[in-house]
Amino acid sequence: MTTLPLEPVPPPLEQTTPSAEPRWRALRSVDRSDRIYRRILTTLALALPALILVILGVLFVSALPAVTRFGPSFLWTSTWDPVAEVYGAAPMIFGTLASSFLALLIAVPLALGVAIFLTEFSPRWLRQPVAFLVELLAAIPSVVYGLWGVFVLIPFLRSYVVPPLKAVLGWTPFFDGAFYGNSLLAGGIILAIMIVPYIAAVSREVLLAVPTSQREAALAMGATRWEAVRSAVLPYGRAGLIGAIILGLGRALGETMAVTMLIGNRHDIGLSVLQPAYTMAAAIANEFSEATTNMYLSALFEVGLILFVLTVVVNAIARILIWRVARGAAVGSKAL
Amino acid sequence: MSAGTFRRHLTSRVMTALVVVLAFLAVLALVLILGDLIAKGASSIDWAFFTKSPVPAGESGGGVANAIVGTFIVVGLAALIGVPVGVGAGMYLAEYGSGRLGFLVRFVADVLNGTPSIVIGIVAWTFLVKPTGRFSALAGSVALAILMIPMLARTTEEMVRLVPHSLREAALALGYPRWRTSLKVVARTALGGIVTGCLVGIARVAGETAPLLFTALGNLNFSTDVRHPMQTLSLQIYVYATGPFDEWHRMAWAAALVLMGLVLILALAARWVTRQRYGSGR
Numbered sequence: 001m002t003t004l005p006l007e008p009v010p011p012p013l014e015q016t017t018p019s020a021e022p023r024w025r026a027l028r029s030v031d032r033s034d035r036i037y038r039r040i041l042t043t044l045a046l047a048l049p050a051l052i053l054v055i056l057g058v059l060f061v062s063a064l065p066a067v068t069r070f071g072p073s074f075l076w077t078s079t080w081d082p083v084a085e086v087y088g089a090a091p092m093i094f095g096t097l098a099s100s101f102l103a104l105l106i107a108v109p110l111a112l113g114v115a116i117f118l119t120e121f122s123p124r125w126l127r128q129p130v131a132f133l134v135e136l137l138a139a140i141p142s143v144v145y146g147l148w149g150v151f152v153l154i155p156f157l158r159s160y161v162v163p164p165l166k167a168v169l170g171w172t173p174f175f176d177g178a179f180y181g182n183s184l185l186a187g188g189i190i191l192a193i194m195i196v197p198y199i200a201a202v203s204r205e206v207l208l209a210v211p212t213s214q215r216e217a218a219l220a221m222g223a224t225r226w227e228a229v230r231s232a233v234l235p236y237g238r239a240g241l242i243g244a245i246i247l248g249l250g251r252a253l254g255e256t257m258a259v260t261m262l263i264g265n266r267h268d269i270g271l272s273v274l275q276p277a278y279t280m281a282a283a284i285a286n287e288f289s290e291a292t293t294n295m296y297l298s299a300l301f302e303v304g305l306i307l308f309v310l311t312v313v314v315n316a317i318a319r320i321l322i323w324r325v326a327r328g329a330a331v332g333s334k335a336l
Numbered sequence: 337m338s339a340g341t342f343r344r345h346l347t348s349r350v351m352t353a354l355v356v357v358l359a360f361l362a363v364l365a366l367v368l369i370l371g372d373l374i375a376k377g378a379s380s381i382d383w384a385f386f387t388k389s390p391v392p393a394g395e396s397g398g399g400v401a402n403a404i405v406g407t408f409i410v411v412g413l414a415a416l417i418g419v420p421v422g423v424g425a426g427m428y429l430a431e432y433g434s435g436r437l438g439f440l441v442r443f444v445a446d447v448l449n450g451t452p453s454i455v456i457g458i459v460a461w462t463f464l465v466k467p468t469g470r471f472s473a474l475a476g477s478v479a480l481a482i483l484m485i486p487m488l489a490r491t492t493e494e495m496v497r498l499v500p501h502s503l504r505e506a507a508l509a510l511g512y513p514r515w516r517t518s519l520k521v522v523a524r525t526a527l528g529g530i531v532t533g534c535l536v537g538i539a540r541v542a543g544e545t546a547p548l549l550f551t552a553l554g555n556l557n558f559s560t561d562v563r564h565p566m567q568t569l570s571l572q573i574y575v576y577a578t579g580p581f582d583e584w585h586r587m588a589w590a591a592a593l594v595l596m597g598l599v600l601i602l603a604l605a606a607r608w609v610t611r612q613r614y615g616s617g618r
Contacts, residue, residue: 031513031514031515033513033515034513034514034515036515037514037515037518037519038431038432038514038515040424041424041425041427041428041431041432042428042432042437044420044421044424044425044427044428045424045425045428045429045433045437045438045441045489046437046441047421047425047485048425048441048444048445048448048485048486048489049440049441049444051444051448051482051485052444052447052448054459055451055455055456055459058459058462058463059455059458059459062458062462109358110358110361110362111362112358113354113355113356113357113358113359113361113362114358114359114362116355117355117356117358117359118359120355121352121355121356122359130359130363133363133366133367134359134362134363134366136366136600136603137362137365137366138540139539139540139543139599139600139603140366140369140543140596140599141542141543141544141545141570141573141592141595141596141599142543142544142545142546143543143545143570143573143574143577143592144369144373144543144573144592144595144596145369146574146577147573147577147588147589147592148369148372148373150577150578151376151577151585151589152368152372193365193369196362196365200362224344224345224347224348225348225352226347226348226349226351226352227344227347227348229351230351247450250450251450253452254450254451254452254453254454254455255452256452256453256454256545256546257545257546257570257574261574261577261578281452281454281546284454284455284458285454285546285549288458288461288549288550289549289550300458301458304454304455304458307452307454307455308451308452308455311450311451311452312447312451314450315446315447315449315450315451316443316447318450319443319446319447
């Protein structure tokens with residue numbers, strides 16, 4: 001509530017409609033400067049909805065030539081041939097989804113571990129430092145993650161991770177073929193580290209919003225500490241936790257620099273995580289300045305449009321889920 | 337203790353240990369990355385690194401002075417554009433945001449907060465590079481400002497909401513008009529929080545690369561003209577890291593360490609401001 005309890009203010013919804021204006025004025029003589037102040041703030045606030053419409057509009061108009069030329073088959077054809085002017089985004093869409101899900105597979109246990117540790121098990125003195133350190137992961141620039149990935153993570157994977165993985169799981173299609181470094185695996189791991197702080201920060205706020213009485217009730221019934229967490233705390237915050245994970249997914253889908261530097265940038269659909277792949281964001285980053293023809297440029301804008309709509313939908317779902325738990329709180333925006 | 341109880345307590349212990357290990361791994365990742373940055377970057381940082389511009393490929397020496405200055409210009413200009421809009425929108429949400437428009441703005445801000453920065457980059461390119469036919473630092477600043485606005489709106493709102501109602505009531509009871517109450521009493525009380533939000537927002541965009549690829553572009557020479565291409569640390573790291581020379585890789589680590597230091601200083605400054613205003617902090 002922002003309105004004052006002492007003031008005779010009409011219900012919030014009426015406040016914004018013109019019909020309520022005379023009554024409002026009759027109750028309190030509104031200074032002209034008050035209205036100017038409100039108008040300035042409203043204009044600035046309207047910048048945000050305007051922004052999302054402008055972004056959508058620009059992407060759509062610029063993508064229009066490609067949309068009309070290739071139609072919906074743009075989504076499921078794999079040819080990407082700038083010489084023949086034939087474009088299909090299937091490999092990038094596949095790579096974007098595959099790398100993001102791989103990232104979630106790794107990041108979700110880590111992030112939930114951090115959140116559960118901080119809210120349920122950590123000694124009080126350790127909470128602030130651990131929370132700060134994990135949030136610092138969000139402060140590392142994407143390009144620095146990329147640098148670290150190229151010169152530290154990939155050599156490490158090549159020497160210590162991939163050989164045993166291949167020895168045990170080499171017969172499955174997921175670990176097929178030779179490992180040259182830049183790959184779905186490298187991109188997925190770096191993405192996982194990058195989204196841990198976001199999922200952890202939101203999950204923590206969600207778990208903090210679970211009433212203490214929930215835990216006490218479970219413990220009073222004779223539950224062990226873990227049983228209290230599993231049966232009372234996690235189910236209570238489930239919608240919010242799923243929201244946190246989806247929020248992390250949204251981040252992973254649109255991450256650009258680190259992935260561009262690590263995923264290998266190959267237009268191909270393969271099941272093996274050891275092979276290079278491509279993502280939509282990486283394609284734009286790599287090819288936008290090379291796009292010499294209008295159709296090439298338009299195809300890249302269509303890729304951008306798909307990426308934007310996808311992340312907006314994913315983020316919207318995440319927000320609705322989180323808001324249901326921690327009402328209206330700007331959870332996650334503080335992550336740093 | 338029966339066998340069942342024993343098993344339940346064992347499970348509890350094992351799961352607790354697992355959670356601790358997972359949390360430890362997340363912290364370990366940070367320690368490893370920062371450790372590598374210092375180990376591989378610190379040795380290349382000397383006076384010339386901060387004062388000289390890059391030398392042609394193959395030669396050794398040189399520095400990233402142009403990129404450091406460029407980062408300050410591009411990010412500073414972005415803050416100049418983004419902070420008024422973001423903070424203003426946040427004030428709106430806190431003061432008048434209980435209606436339908438407030439809900440919409442809040443929702444859009446949260447959704448925009450997760451927008452891929454590369455998409456913002458190509459939108460800024462369409463408006464500011466394509467018509468003029470020239471890459472410019474200004475276009476990069478606009479792209480970064482767009483990234484900053486939704487973040488600032490939400491943190492500002494949160495901070496302003498923390499101001500107690502009684503303060504506002506006292507000001508209004510003394511006959512202050514609403515706008516003066518809002519600016520002189522409410523916003524001033526929340527100033528520490530708002531500044532913190534701004535610093536965090538600036539720190540986050542300072543490391544951005546993707547939206548600058550097709551706007552600020554990068555520049556090998558020293559330049560302070562915002563109508564022309566300009567180098568930033570993030571762009572420099574990308575070029576050096578993906579290049580073929582060992583000398584470049586060495587410079588990339590050093591530049592990354594400097595960029596990370598810059599971001600950390602901003603983040604720590606943000607915490608310090610909060611602590612100054614609110615005593616012991618969170």
